[in-house]
Amino acid sequence: MYMHNCTQNFTNLKIDKTKIFTVQLKNEPKSLIIIRTITAILLFSLLIFYATIQVNNVKSDNPVYASTPAHNEEKSIPMPILHFTFGYRFTLTCQIIGSVTKFSTEQCATYLQQPELKLNSNGVYEALFKANGLNFTKRDIEKFEVAIIMDHPEEIPATSLGVEVRAFDSQVQDPLLIEDYKETNIHVIEQLLSLIDVNLYFLAFNQFYDLELSRIRRNVIEKKWWNILGIPSRYVDETYLNSVLESRPYSPFDVSSGPSYAKLVVFMRTWRVPLEQEQNERTLFDTFGQLAGIAGTLSLVYVFLFGVGPSAIHSWGVIQRMKCFGIRKGVKKHMNRRYPRLPFIISETDKSKTIDIGDDGIGVANSPTNHDEVQIEILERIDSIERFLREFVVDADFIKTLDPEK
16 A cells, blocks of 8 residues: 555556756855866866876987996997197097007008198198008007197197097097988987087197097987887997097106197007997886876876865865865755755654654654655655756766667
């Protein structure tokens, strides 16, 4: 009988079931909606701002070189190219010193290009020592000597820095002759040009110089657009020289070999050739990971302020519970208006005034309350529970798409 009355009253009430499962956009006070919206916009803007900074950092990132030491010594290393420039006319002589292989001064002179006054050089003379396949060999040719000779060194002013000399690896494109370089990748060219002043020195009058060389092998990334993802296209294998210059005044022994402006002795400081491999310090994959961490942190901030939304454990945050600005009062007011039968759990006092729940799950009136009113109250509670579950706990959109006939 009670079930029949419940069904009849349910029909008479004409409850709109679709309304129960319709998204309720106005289940919070306006003040809370405004605060929630402003906070969400600020947090999202912060995330976009951080993402923009990270992407720009990836675009402007300067790759770094990871060095791997060499464990084996090289048996031979190419001799360097030496560029000499000076504002006064000078000449060069050289001597290749070997314990087994002997070179005369005339033979060594074939590797020299004597100073010439180049066009558009502003009166500067340029000379060159070309290795042309010459190698330092361990326990044989370990050094060579270049003498700079001037007829009237006293005419050079005391403020002069001296003869400018640059050293480059002879097996790599000469950076000073970049117009002859066949490589077209801009990044590779830029890395080569960055070596122009690595071994730049000035040789002063009446000094004896020791130029100690070390050779480094370098793998340079051939830049492509997908390198920002951390995927190198291919590496260009190059080598370059590092050096240390030490000087001392001429000794009587040095002068006995002939008059000169300055002398330069070039030899290898080490026979080990380490490897440097270029690596991108930042990639978009790294940025995505950082953005995920920032997004998670901002989500925690939002959850702390407003709760996690659809959760049966913590549906509200500290903002909804704040007593300031009347937010807590407004939340309670809207909850009471939206769910008039809250709380859902019937207290013992309410049971004594309305109904008893029997063993069969059917409410039985124990007071003069009309049975129809009891059933209406039950239906209202069910309606509130369904609406509450729909808005805070369960996404019922999928249920609406189900065909009840199948």
